[in-house]
Structure formats: C-alpha cells, structure tokens
Amino acid sequence: MTYRRRIVDDLLDELFPHLAAISLEGAKGVGKTATASQRATTVLDLAEPGLRLSIAANWGYVAEVPPPVLIDEWQLEPSVWDRVRQAVDEDSTGGRFLLAGSAGVAPGVRIHSGAGRIVSLPMRPLSFAERGVGDPSISLRALLNGERPSISGASEVKLPHYVDEILRSGFPGIRELPERARGMQLDGYLARIVERELPENGVTVRRPAALREWLAAYGAATATDASYSRILDAATPGESDKPSRQTVSGYREHLTRIFVLDPIPAWIPSFSPLNRLTHSPKHHLVDPALAARLVGVSKDALLRGEGGGLIARPDTNTWLGALFESLVAQSVRVYAQACEAQVGHLRTRDNTREIDLIVEASDRRLIAIEIKLSGSVSDKDVRHLNWLREKLGDRVIERVVLHAGPYAYRRPDGVAVIPLALLAP
Incomplete structure (x- = not known):
C-alpha cells in the first residue's frame, strides 16, 4: 500500500x-x-x-x-x-x-x-483533509494567526458523503475495505479492546458484555457531557446488578489510557471575565465510526435522523449531528496540534451558553467554533460566538461555523461559515 x-x-x-x-x-x-x-x-x-x-x-x-x-x-x-x-x-x-x-x-x-x-x-485517525475527499483551501493556521483569509468557495462534498466518511472511519487499514468487511473489522477492533487490549494492560474484565454495553452507551453520548452515572444507567436499563462506579471508573481510565476514549476537555480560561463554566469533558471515541458501529446504525438510518437512542439528546440535534460534530472535532484537533494549539469546549453551568470547540493558541488568542449539519446559518446559530467575542474582545481572533453544506462565506457580523471539506490545517 x-x-x-x-x-x-x-x-x-x-x-x-x-x-x-x-x-x-x-x-x-x-x-x-x-x-x-x-x-x-x-x-x-x-x-x-x-x-x-x-x-x-x-x-x-x-x-x-x-x-x-x-x-x-x-x-x-x-x-x-x-x-x-x-x-x-x-x-x-x-x-x-x-x-x-x-x-x-x-x-x-x-x-x-x-x-x-x-x-x-x-497521533489520531485520518483527519478529513488527509482522506483525499474534497479540496481544502481555508487554513486553520491562517485563521489562528489572524490573517483574515478570504472565506469563499464551494465544496462538492454533500451530507451523504460526510455520512460515508463517518462510517468508513479514519483508520487507514479499515476505511478502504468493502462495506461488509469494514464492519467486521470494526467489530473485531472493538472485541480486541475488550478481550485483549485491556487484559494485556493489567485490567481484569469480569463481564465483557457489560463493558461492551457501557461502550455503546458512551458512543451514544457522543458530543455530550452527559454524566457518567447517566451513561451507566443507559447501559444497564432496569438492571439491579450494575457494575460498580469504581469498576466503570477503572474501565474509563484505562480506555482513555489506550486512546480509545478521546474526550474533549472543558476550556477553562485564565485571566478571563468568564466564570461558572462547567468542568465536564465532552464525550468522544477516537473515531465516530466506532460509535456508529457500537450503537448499530446504517447510513440510511442516520440520514433519516435515527440512532443514538440510549442517551436522550439535550437539544433538537439528531445523532447524526453528534457524529458529524465528532468527525469535525477529530479533524480540528489534528490541525490544531500542527499549530501548537489546544482544543476544548465551553459550556456554562446553567446551560445558557455553549460553544462546541475552542481552539486556543499559545499566546491565548483563540478561535471559537460552532458545528452544524446545515449550511444555512442564522443569527441564532452564532449568538454564543458573538457573546464570547463581546466578553473577550480581540482575544477571539475568529468566529467560525463549520458545516456540512456546500458554501463558504463570511457573514456581515464577521463570522466565517466554512464547509468541513474546505478546512485545511
């Protein structure tokens, strides 16, 4: 190869x-x-x-x-x-x-x-720009450097293509396989984690099926900060003999250590007027294809808005929206690493303000990013981005909406609206 x-x-x-x-x-x-x-x-x-x-x-x-x-x-x-x-x-x-x-x-x-x-x-799975899909032309580095690059162009990558990429995965040795073989490889990958990876790293898995159910519930919680007790309840509905919190915490610690769980930490700024921000991470597996496989959902079902039923969504987004957010987050983290930047998320404790991704450079300047399936962006969609700019001023070097639509443009309020396929490192 x-x-x-x-x-x-x-x-x-x-x-x-x-x-x-x-x-x-x-x-x-x-x-x-x-x-x-x-x-x-x-x-x-x-x-x-x-x-x-x-x-x-x-x-x-x-x-x-x-x-x-x-x-x-x-x-x-x-x-x-x-x-x-x-x-x-x-x-x-x-x-x-x-x-x-x-x-x-x-x-x-x-x-x-x-x-x-x-x-x-x-090192993470292939970012979107590394997959050879589309022609990325708008650089995250240029945005983070404050260069105010031109935000224009159109992408031929449409929503069904993004769904294909979610399900194909960013694992180089898996994504090029035919659909059925790819599914078997993803199942084998998950089975190896439970049956070999954790035991080889000194973790005793007494109930493999229970761990698999917990992983499925975690996958269903993708792109949320649902509590771990809520995830455990979703994994064991109606069961009185649940794994202990200590057992689940051990699983979670080791799954993070072997990079299967890849949560996005809460962004807690220093020297900032912001307060009362949540410290809870946002849940992500290392690749959204694993979440889709664990829950068991097809391309057609995702496009119909199905899937992820173990965890009720806190908003009106479909589970496809959560998986797309995970795909975006995976890519942005790869691009940010190349720029020596860190990635977090922002949510206030009263849930009145939320920003999907914060990319912060070493000089504390940052890009605030919202993620949407639709390329149609309203004032409501950018209100939290503009709120953060009002709070932090020029420290917010760019406000961005990354989406699955075709067009890139800059709104009159300065927010850059960019298809994921056009975002480059």
Whole structure:
C-alpha cells in the first residue's frame, strides 16, 4: 500500500532532526508504525516475542543498532523506555529514536517519565483533509494567526458523503475495505479492546458484555457531557446488578489510557471575565465510526435522523449531528496540534451558553467554533460566538461555523461559515 503522507509528518520533519527521541502515541490502527517507518533505518517490533525476549536480556541493544531506530509496541517491554531515556542522557544527538505505542505500561509497572528526553506526539485517525475527499483551501493556521483569509468557495462534498466518511472511519487499514468487511473489522477492533487490549494492560474484565454495553452507551453520548452515572444507567436499563462506579471508573481510565476514549476537555480560561463554566469533558471515541458501529446504525438510518437512542439528546440535534460534530472535532484537533494549539469546549453551568470547540493558541488568542449539519446559518446559530467575542474582545481572533453544506462565506457580523471539506490545517 502506498504511504499517504500525514499532517504529523510535517511536525516530525521539523522536530526529529533536533530531538533525540519522539514517542508517537495513539490508538491501534491510526498509522503510527507506517508513519514512523518512513524515517527509520532499524525497526524493532516488540510484538515479536523472540525479539522482545532478546532485547529484555540485552539492555544495550537498542542503542547499538543503526539509527534512526523505531521501537514499535515499546510498552510490551517497558524497560526499553528507560533504556532510551538513558541513551539520550548519554548522547542527545537528534533523530535517534522513534517509539510507537498504543498504550501506556500496565498498572504497577514503573518507568521514569522521560521528561526532557522523550517527547510525546499524539497521533489520531485520518483527519478529513488527509482522506483525499474534497479540496481544502481555508487554513486553520491562517485563521489562528489572524490573517483574515478570504472565506469563499464551494465544496462538492454533500451530507451523504460526510455520512460515508463517518462510517468508513479514519483508520487507514479499515476505511478502504468493502462495506461488509469494514464492519467486521470494526467489530473485531472493538472485541480486541475488550478481550485483549485491556487484559494485556493489567485490567481484569469480569463481564465483557457489560463493558461492551457501557461502550455503546458512551458512543451514544457522543458530543455530550452527559454524566457518567447517566451513561451507566443507559447501559444497564432496569438492571439491579450494575457494575460498580469504581469498576466503570477503572474501565474509563484505562480506555482513555489506550486512546480509545478521546474526550474533549472543558476550556477553562485564565485571566478571563468568564466564570461558572462547567468542568465536564465532552464525550468522544477516537473515531465516530466506532460509535456508529457500537450503537448499530446504517447510513440510511442516520440520514433519516435515527440512532443514538440510549442517551436522550439535550437539544433538537439528531445523532447524526453528534457524529458529524465528532468527525469535525477529530479533524480540528489534528490541525490544531500542527499549530501548537489546544482544543476544548465551553459550556456554562446553567446551560445558557455553549460553544462546541475552542481552539486556543499559545499566546491565548483563540478561535471559537460552532458545528452544524446545515449550511444555512442564522443569527441564532452564532449568538454564543458573538457573546464570547463581546466578553473577550480581540482575544477571539475568529468566529467560525463549520458545516456540512456546500458554501463558504463570511457573514456581515464577521463570522466565517466554512464547509468541513474546505478546512485545511
């Protein structure tokens, strides 16, 4: 398969010549190994038991082979991390080690943090711009830099195409498969999480079916900040023998640690007149295709407004709207990382104000983003964006509505209305 260049490749090209060790971190299947392999002379795959035993018995081996060295699935032999850290202490020349892993080490296994020696670089599934769908032309970086780029153009990508992309997923090895094979692969991916990934990371799953139901309820809560007790109730309707909160909290912690859950944190600004903001994260799986598969919904059903019935929506949006928001959030987080920006969401505790995404640069300037299925944007749709601009002034460098319609334009009030397919890094 021909390698498709990723946005993170630009970051690696910029950073790796100057940094001795970089750890690519993300869920299984996002493409870490393929990306790291593009710049490795030696590849050590620790999923091979014989190699793993050999390296465990030879402390110095990883520093003796020709660099750059890719150490894949490093967490299966955690001592490798400490060996790389020590090697960097001995020689901090750039471009020596790439580590790839889909999980942290098992509970109870201690390693040094690697701070100052090993830089972590998150990697997510393919963003929309990386999928080769449409022709993105409006740069998030330009928006964040305050360049006020022209907001114009039209996209041929329509709502059914976005639904296709939600269901195909952003996992490079899954999305190109025929529909039935793709569904089986997604089912296998989810089964592996429950049956292998968590146990391999020291988590005892006594009731796999209950965990699967909890994951389905979490998927149904996509793009909400529903309480975890509400998600548990939705996963176990009418059951008196529910998993304990401690058990579910443990599952949630480990599913986040292996990057299956990818919640968006609440944006809590510093030095700001805003107060009484919620601290609850917004729920997202690493890919909305997993949420759709867990709940069990087809393209036609999504277009009819069905699905996601385990969690009642707090507003009039359909569950397709929630999955589209998750697709947008996945992409925006990839673009924001390339700009050294952070992504959060804003909601007031009384639920009177909500903004889907806040992209904040290191200098505290920010873009406020609302997400809509429809390309028709009214004054009501942008009222929270304009409220935030009134509160924070020029710190809000851009107000944006990302949507699934065809046209890009700037409203008279300055809000940029942009189809997701036209948004570039």
